[in-house]
Amino acid sequence: MTTSQRKKCLVEFQLAEHPLRAGEVAIVGAGPGDPGLLTLRALMLIQQADAIIYDRLVSPQIMELVNPAAERIHVGKASGCHYVPQEDTNELLVQLAVKQRRVVRLKGGDPYIFGRGGEEAEFLVDNHIDFQVVPGITSAAGCASYCGIPLTHRDYSQSVTFVTGHRKADQSLELNWRVLAAPGQTRVFYMGLHNAPTIVRELVGHGLPGDCPVALVERGTTPQQHMAVTTLVDLEATITREGFQPPTLIIVGDVVRLAEKLAQPTAAGWCTRQSEAAAASAGGRPA
Numbered sequence: 001m002t003t004s005q006r007k008k009c010l011v012e013f014q015l016a017e018h019p020l021r022a023g024e025v026a027i028v029g030a031g032p033g034d035p036g037l038l039t040l041r042a043l044m045l046i047q048q049a050d051a052i053i054y055d056r057l058v059s060p061q062i063m064e065l066v067n068p069a070a071e072r073i074h075v076g077k078a079s080g081c082h083y084v085p086q087e088d089t090n091e092l093l094v095q096l097a098v099k100q101r102r103v104v105r106l107k108g109g110d111p112y113i114f115g116r117g118g119e120e121a122e123f124l125v126d127n128h129i130d131f132q133v134v135p136g137i138t139s140a141a142g143c144a145s146y147c148g149i150p151l152t153h154r155d156y157s158q159s160v161t162f163v164t165g166h167r168k169a170d171q172s173l174e175l176n177w178r179v180l181a182a183p184g185q186t187r188v189f190y191m192g193l194h195n196a197p198t199i200v201r202e203l204v205g206h207g208l209p210g211d212c213p214v215a216l217v218e219r220g221t222t223p224q225q226h227m228a229v230t231t232l233v234d235l236e237a238t239i240t241r242e243g244f245q246p247p248t249l250i251i252v253g254d255v256v257r258l259a260e261k262l263a264q265p266t267a268a269g270w271c272t273r274q275s276e277a278a279a280a281s282a283g284g285r286p287a
Contacts, residue, residue, distance in 0.1 A: 019048060020045050020048045020049060020102045020104070021102065021130070022100040022101070022102055023097050023098070023100045023101070023102075023129070023130065024097065024102065024103070024129075024130045024131065024132070025093050025096075025097050025103040025104075025105060025124055025129055025130070025131040025132075026045045026049070026103070026104045026105065026131065026132050026133075026134060027105045027107070027111045027117050027120060027121060027131060027132070027133045027134070028042045028045055028046065028104050028105065028106050028107065028111070028133075028134040028136070029042065029107055029108075029109060029110040029111050029115070029117075029134060029135050029136020029137070029138075030042065030054075030057075030058045030059070030062050030106050030107060030108055030109070030136055031062075031108070031109065031136045031137040031142060031221075032108065032109055032137060032138070032139040032142035032143055032220055032221045032222075033057075033059040033061075033062075033108070033142075033219065033220065033221045033222035034059075034061075034142070034146075034221040034222065035059065035061045035062050035064075035065060037136075037137045037142055037221060038062060038065070038136075039134065039135075039136065041134050042134050042136065043065060045104050045134065046062075046065060046066045046067065046070075046104055046106060047065065047066070047067050048067065048102060049066070049067055049070050049102050049103065049104035050067065050069065050070050050071065050101055050102050051070060051071045051073070051096050051101040051102065051103045051104070052066050052067075052070050052071070052072050052073065052104050052106055053073050053075055053089065053092060053093065053096075053103065053104070053105045053106065054072065054073070054074060054075070054076075054105075054106040054107075055074075055075060055076045055106070055107055055108060056074070056076025056083075056108075057076075057107070057108025057109065057247060058106050058107070058108050059108075059222055061222075062106075066106075070104075071101075073092065075088075075089045075092070086116060086119065089120070090119070090120055090123040093105060093120060093123070093124060093129070094123070094124065094127045094129055097124075097129045097130075098129075105117075105120060107136070108136075108139070108247075109136055109137070109138045109139045109142075110135050110136045110137065110138040111133055111134075111135070111136065112133065112135070113138045113140075113162060114162070114164055114190045114191070117133060121133065138162070139190070139220060139247070139249060140160075140162055140188040140190070140249060140251075142220060142221045143217040143220025143221060143225075143249050144188070144215075144217070144220075144249075144251060146220055146221050146225065146264075147215060147217055147220065147225075147227050147259055147263060148258060148259045148260065148261065148262030148263030148264065149215055149251060149255055149256055149258060149259050149262070150255055150258060150262070151186050151188070151251075151255065152186065152255070153255050153258070156186075156253070156254040156255045156257070156258070157184060157185055157186040157253050157254060157255045158184045158185065159184065159185045159186070160185065160186040160187075160188065161180065161185060161186070161187050161188070162188050162190065163175060163180065163187055163188065163189050163190070163192075164189075164190055164191065165189035165190055165191045165192020165193070165194075165195050165196075165199065165250065166190075166191035166192065166194060166195065172198075173195045173198050173199075173202075175202070177202040177203065177205070177206045178206050180202075180203065180206070181202075181203050181206035181207045181208040185253060186251065186252070186253035186255050187203075187251070187252040187253060188249060188250070188251050188252075189249065189250040189251075189252070190249065191246065191247070192248075192249075192250045193239060193244060193245070193246055193248050193250075196235055196236050196239055196250070197236055199235070199250065199252075200232055200233065200235050200236060203232060203252065204232060204233070208232065208252075209232070210231065210232050210233035211231050211232070211233070212231060212232045212252060212253070212254070213229065213230075213231060213252075213253070213254060213256035213257050214229070214230050214231060214232055214235050214238075214250060214251065214252050214256060215227060215228070215229050215230075215249075215250075215251040215256045215259060216228045216230065216235075216238065216239065216242070216244055216248055216249070216250060216251075217248060217249045217251065218244050218245060218246075218247065218248040219247065219248075220249065226242070226244070227259075228242050228244075229256060229259055229260070232252065235250070
């Protein structure tokens with residue numbers, strides 16, 4: 001396909017899409033960080049918006065694609081440090097829409113998977129604001145793929161569960177641990193670093209072997225991607241030794257054994273930093 005043909009396809013796509021209207025809010029998933037994983041619809045909307053409300057998980061490379069004339073408002077959150085309370089963010093979306101701004105609420109990953117997009121959508125409905133939701137590639141799928149970990153595999157895992165590792169207002173992590181410890185599945189914990197001791201204690205206590213492979217992925221799909229393979233019983237020590245910081249995913253299950261075999265270090269243009277010591281503690285090269 002020639003350059004002109006590619007441009008024609010992009011123009012045809014844009015013409016087929018409804019433009020973002022004044023007074024409308026688009027809740028948009030930006031994916032896990034790599035701008036190449038942004039959807040075409042998301043790209044179109046961030047280039048149309050005149051107000052972008054974004055969080056800290058939206059990568060700088062994606063922000064470079066935003067309409068340069070748009071107002072940019074950062075409402076990023078970190079565990080235990082909320083720069084803008086969620087209630088204030090909800091109100092801000094309504095205020096901007098009432099002023100007939102074309103608003104994009106830009107979120108890392110997917111808005112409806114641990115992204116509080118559902119809460120914001122409810123608030124918009126309650127305040128009679130038109131909105132649309134654009135899904136994004138959730139970090140579990142994007143980061144696992146970039147690290148060579150298939151979340152499901154006929155020989156290792158017949159299901160996958162996305163689990164919050166952090167409760168609202170720092171509540172205790174009360175999950176159905178018996179179900180999560182059952183064999184034949186992959187468990188992906190979002191925002192789980194702080195509660196890693198609880199994750200280890202509960203999974204082992206409910207029957208998951210201590211040598212079950214675990215992957216830690218910090219800032220996956222970005223140039224700062226940091227990944228280590230370890231085991232459940234060594235999880236806490238690996239977090240400390242490797243200096244993992246949020247945002248980090250914790251992937252627990254036998255599919256992690258495939259990481260070294262399936263990883264494609266140059267697929268995204270950079271190399272994953274993987275701890276050799278951690279990989280060795282997980283049993284070295286998978287069979």
